[in-house]
Amino acid sequence: xxxxxxxxxxxxxxxxxxxxxxxxxxxxxxxxxxxxxxxxxxxxxxxxxxxxxxxxxxxxxxxxxxxxxxxxxxxxxxxxxxxxxxxxxxxxxxxxxxxxxxxxxxxxxxxxxxxxxxxxxxxxxxxxxxxxxxxxxxxxxxxxxxxxxxxxxxxxxxxxxxxxxxxxxxxxxxxxxxxxxxxxxxxxxxxxxxxxxxxxxxxxxxxxxxxxxxxxxxxxxxxxxxxxxxxxxxxxxxxxxxxxxxxxxxxxxxxxxxxxxxxxxxxxxxxxxxxxxxxxxxxxxxxxxxxxxxxxxxxxxxxxxxxxxxxxxxxxxxxxxxxxxxxxxxxxxxxxxxxxxxxxxxxxxxxxxxxxxxxxxxxxxxxxxxxxxxxxxxxxxxxxxxxxxxxxxxxxxxxxxxxxxxxxxxxxxxxxxxxxxxxxxxxxxxxxxxxxxxxxxxxxxxxxxxxxxxxxxxxxxxxxxxxxxxxxxxxxxxxxxxxxxxxxxxxxxxxxxxxxxxxxxxxxxxxxxxxxxxxxxxxxxxxxxxxxxxxxxxxxxxxxxxxxxxxxxxxxxxxxxxxxxxxxxxxxxxxxxxxxxxxxxxxxxxxxxxxxxxxxxxxxxxxxxxxxxxxxxxxxxxxxxxxxxxxxxxxxxxxxxxxxxxxxxxxxxxxxx
Amino acid sequence: xxxxxxxxxxxxxxxxxxxxxxxxxxxxxxxxxxxxxxxxxxxxxxxxxxxxxxxxxxxxxxxxxxxxxxxxxxxxxxxxxxxxxxxxxxxxxxxxxxxxxxxxxxxxxxxxxxxxxxxxxxxxxxxxxxxxxxxxxxxxxxxxxxxxxxxxxxxxxxxxxxxxxxxxxxxxxxxxxxxxxxxxxxxxxxxxxxxxxxxxxxxxxxxxxxxxxxxxxxxxxxxxxxxxxxxxxxxxxxxxxxxxxxxxxxxxxxxxxxxxxxxxxxxxxxxxxx
Numbered sequence: 001x002x003x004x005x006x007x008x009x010x011x012x013x014x015x016x017x018x019x020x021x022x023x024x025x026x027x028x029x030x031x032x033x034x035x036x037x038x039x040x041x042x043x044x045x046x047x048x049x050x051x052x053x054x055x056x057x058x059x060x061x062x063x064x065x066x067x068x069x070x071x072x073x074x075x076x077x078x079x080x081x082x083x084x085x086x087x088x089x090x091x092x093x094x095x096x097x098x099x100x101x102x103x104x105x106x107x108x109x110x111x112x113x114x115x116x117x118x119x120x121x122x123x124x125x126x127x128x129x130x131x132x133x134x135x136x137x138x139x140x141x142x143x144x145x146x147x148x149x150x151x152x153x154x155x156x157x158x159x160x161x162x163x164x165x166x167x168x169x170x171x172x173x174x175x176x177x178x179x180x181x182x183x184x185x186x187x188x189x190x191x192x193x194x195x196x197x198x199x200x201x202x203x204x205x206x207x208x209x210x211x212x213x214x215x216x217x218x219x220x221x222x223x224x225x226x227x228x229x230x231x232x233x234x235x236x237x238x239x240x241x242x243x244x245x246x247x248x249x250x251x252x253x254x255x256x257x258x259x260x261x262x263x264x265x266x267x268x269x270x271x272x273x274x275x276x277x278x279x280x281x282x283x284x285x286x287x288x289x290x291x292x293x294x295x296x297x298x299x300x301x302x303x304x305x306x307x308x309x310x311x312x313x314x315x316x317x318x319x320x321x322x323x324x325x326x327x328x329x330x331x332x333x334x335x336x337x338x339x340x341x342x343x344x345x346x347x348x349x350x351x352x353x354x355x356x357x358x359x360x361x362x363x364x365x366x367x368x369x370x371x372x373x374x375x376x377x378x379x380x381x382x383x384x385x386x387x388x389x390x391x392x393x394x395x396x397x398x399x400x401x402x403x404x405x406x407x408x409x410x411x412x413x414x415x416x417x418x419x420x421x422x423x424x425x426x427x428x429x430x431x432x433x434x435x436x437x438x439x440x441x442x443x444x445x446x447x448x449x450x451x452x453x454x455x456x457x458x459x460x461x462x463x464x465x466x467x468x469x470x471x472x473x474x475x476x477x478x479x480x481x482x483x484x485x486x487x488x489x490x491x492x493x494x495x496x497x498x499x500x501x502x503x504x505x506x507x508x509x510x511x512x513x514x515x516x517x518x519x520x521x522x523x524x525x526x527x528x529x530x531x532x533x534x535x536x537x538x539x540x541x542x543x544x545x546x547x548x549x550x551x552x553x554x555x556x557x558x559x560x561x562x563x564x565x566x567x568x569x570x571x572x573x574x575x576x577x578x579x580x581x582x583x584x585x586x587x588x589x590x591x592x593x594x595x596x597x598x599x600x601x602x603x604x605x606x607x608x609x610x611x612x613x614x615x616x617x618x619x620x621x622x623x624x625x626x627x628x629x630x631x632x633x634x635x636x637x638x639x640x641x642x643x644x645x646x647x648x649x650x651x652x653x654x655x656x657x
Numbered sequence: 658x659x660x661x662x663x664x665x666x667x668x669x670x671x672x673x674x675x676x677x678x679x680x681x682x683x684x685x686x687x688x689x690x691x692x693x694x695x696x697x698x699x700x701x702x703x704x705x706x707x708x709x710x711x712x713x714x715x716x717x718x719x720x721x722x723x724x725x726x727x728x729x730x731x732x733x734x735x736x737x738x739x740x741x742x743x744x745x746x747x748x749x750x751x752x753x754x755x756x757x758x759x760x761x762x763x764x765x766x767x768x769x770x771x772x773x774x775x776x777x778x779x780x781x782x783x784x785x786x787x788x789x790x791x792x793x794x795x796x797x798x799x800x801x802x803x804x805x806x807x808x809x810x811x812x813x814x815x816x817x818x819x820x821x822x823x824x825x826x827x828x829x830x831x832x833x834x835x836x837x838x839x840x841x842x843x844x845x846x847x848x849x850x851x852x853x854x855x856x857x858x859x860x861x862x863x864x865x866x867x868x869x870x871x872x873x874x875x876x877x878x879x880x881x882x883x884x885x886x887x888x889x890x891x892x893x894x895x896x897x898x899x900x901x902x903x904x905x906x907x908x909x910x911x912x913x914x915x916x917x918x919x920x921x922x923x924x925x926x927x928x929x930x931x
Binding site: 006008009010011012013014015017025028029032033036037038074112113114115116415416419420421422423425426427428431432437469472473631641642643644645646648 | 714724726763765766767805859865866867868
């Protein structure tokens with residue numbers, strides 16, 4: 001069964017939700033962070049027209065989330081259920097609920113400067129849809145433990161700027177959903193105390209009929225007062241929202257309310273049990289029960305609600321069909337001429353709603369621009385697709401051309417991609433490991449950084465640059481010669497260490513080389529070096545590794561063992577700014593090489609001074625792995641290492657040729 | 658038909674002057690006054706959106722999830738009405754109310770530039786409310802990014818306060834220590850001292866850190882790159898040092914979800930700044 005269904009906005013407010021089992025809010029939070037913000041799932045920016053079936057389901061450890069998204073309103077519809085269950089109808093449910101919700105409340109959502117959306121009565125529609133689609137499930141299992149609209153009730157009659165936001169409204173919702181919806185669920189026999197959530201549905205469901213009767217008659221007086229209110233309210237909201245409903249018994253319902261209501265429990269009970277016996281009621285049923293005289297208003301409402309929902313869905317379908325038909329058949333000569341002229345005019349003045357055709361040419365230009373900046377083709381195509389989907393249906397601003405719009409959208413999309421999720425202050429991280437706060441129970445230990453990469457990208461050079469930076473900050477650094485393969489690699493590091501010693505003698509840092517010669521297992525050397533550093537009281541261990549070709553399985557497989565042995569706090573991969581399309585494969589393979597529970601922590605982009613504006617490689621690297629860029633190498637000297645600045649990169653990428 | 662000189666002169670003046678006159682007339686008649694804004698900043702999961710909905714609904718906050726876009730709402734505050742110290746003033750008719758926008762920003766690390774951009778662009782920012790999760794601030798994993806974000810915000814405000822020109826403004830900051838109802842919550846004084854210690858640490862490590870890429874050799878040591886927060890050269894950072902730039906930083910406890918201690922203190926702080 002479903003665990004929860006939520007309707008929320010991109011600004012983070014839950015407009016309507018219903019939960020059947022306690023679901024930790026962190027599940028939905030993680031889903032939002034992964035899918036929409038970090039775009040980890042690999043899907044490009046979610047587009048509007050997609051239904052829940054085409055959106056990839058998000059899986060947390062026990063739950064599966066199906067979702068759909070309305071771009072222009074910023075609405076997300078999420079359904080949460082247990083991964084064990086295979087609910088084939090969930091996609092349809094999400095899509096239908098989306099259509100209904102947008103139809104009913106879409107107007108309210110476009111209002112600026114408010115988060116209030118009155119959708120208390122949406123529960124009925126939801127129940128109806130759930131009933132219709134979920135025929136296979138057992139009736140007793142649908143017991144909502146919590147059902148809330150956008151504003152939960154507190155004191156009765158509190159108004160906010162002329163709108164009733166609680167009290168009466170909530171009572172109305174409660175009574176209508178409890179009494180007048182003859183869904184054959186225990187839900188219908190729920191006591192209608194305004195605003196109080198029924199504690200446990202289980203016992204209520206299992207209550208004997210007598211107990212239920214007592215329950216209902218007990219609550220009848222309480223609900224009687226609200227009933228008139230509720231019908232009033234329904235009429236009120238009916239104006240705006242319930243188009244197409246046939247109120248065949250409107251006056252009738254109004255009159256009857258007060259006197260019938262007093263022993264409302266009885267007829268509703270009979271119809272309730274009747275409904276339980278027959279199953280889902282049909283139109284025939286409704287007629288039958290009215291001839292019996294034990295009319296409950298609920299019957300009509302169910303019929304109307306179902307009709308209304310079907311109307312909404314059908315009209316949405318029709319609209320879609322119409323739209324596609326319209327796009328195929330062009331209007332007459334005059335019409336198209338006027339359209340063309342106004343289109344040209346809007347191109348200049350702005351205020352044009354962008355379509356795929358408008359964007360196509362400009363997007364091609366942007367794609368080529370990115371390719372010229374040395375962004376790998378794969379990354380460029382996906383970036384452009386993301387931006388295109390984001391822009392379709394968007395209106396351009398005053399005097400804003402399409403190109404300017406694309407430019408700004410690409411800028412924000414690149415910034416979002418390159419910005420790291422967490423802060424990358426290396427010194428602070430080292431401090432927290434080497435001298436942990438007294439309150440935490442960790443022991444001080446050296447901070448381990450290892451550097452990997454393809455042959456000849458500048459691993460040792462960048463390692464010594466980082467070392468120089470650390471020495472200036474008065475750390476004690478041990479460099480471990482993990483390249484036990486290439487001849488001269490250890491000597492090369494020894495030269496670096498000698499230089500660094502001379503350079504920083506006055507600064508107060510200390511640096512030593514740990515080496516075991518050639519031919520040894522690199523992982524074992526690294527492990528020994530870390531142990532040695534812990535004994536001797538070093539602050540940081542920098543481990544150099546042998547360069548390896550990223551598509552050589554034999555060489556790459558030793559990295560997993562290396563990560564397990566040395567337990568590095570940070571694994572940095574050095575990537576050249578010079579490399580082109582291959583960067584994507586390099587990043588992917590290295591990112592996957594450390595086993596399932598370890599990945600790269602950052603990139604160092606070397607040789608940035610040799611490419612000028614064409615810094616596209618870093619986009620390809622980050623795009624492929626979602627791993628942030630930490631440092632940028634900009635020259636030949638020890639001091640030519642820079643923190644990566646997102647603004648700088650985006651400016652370079654978008655600058656003209 | 659030879660027009661005299663005065664006619665030509667008057668004609669030219671009329672033709673040239675009419676558009677200018679029209680413009681002046683129109684621009685003076687339309688009073689586009691944007692109401693002041695208050696920005697809600699802070700790391701994710703601190704309770705920004707919940708506070709926003711609490712203020713708007715007046716009764717209880719709505720359930721919320723991670724925000725992706727900034728969102729503003731319209732509120733009324735007053736300093737002389739009966740219910741001035743409470744945000745539940747929706748049907749209060751006494752006193753004068755000032756309309757203002759409360760702007761919620763996303764707190765997720767990747768979207769921080771959205772929030773900072775909002776801070777830079779929004780007109781008439783009267784105050785900044787920086788929300789922190791007092792219950793989680795005891796852990797280093799939460800404290801470090803929170804302080805880093807606060808550091809960026811304060812540095813931005815300091816630059817704004819010291820800048821010469823039109824956009825010079827000193828904006829007060831409220832550090833709203835949320836979730837005081839939880840057992841693990843630190844008291845406000847502890848929140849303050851924790852943040853101060855962490856900010857001093859960040860300041861020290863930033864001053865020793867590497868330059869940003871894109872900083873050319875000639876920019877080194879220039880005024881713009883000088884990002885020292887608070888009193889220059891001081892050993893420890895305290896929020897009082899921001900007073901040097903007319904930036905008033907206050908830490909107030911509260912909680913969004915419960916009545917007690919509630920959010921009234923924050924509301925009163927905002928109301929006074931509007």
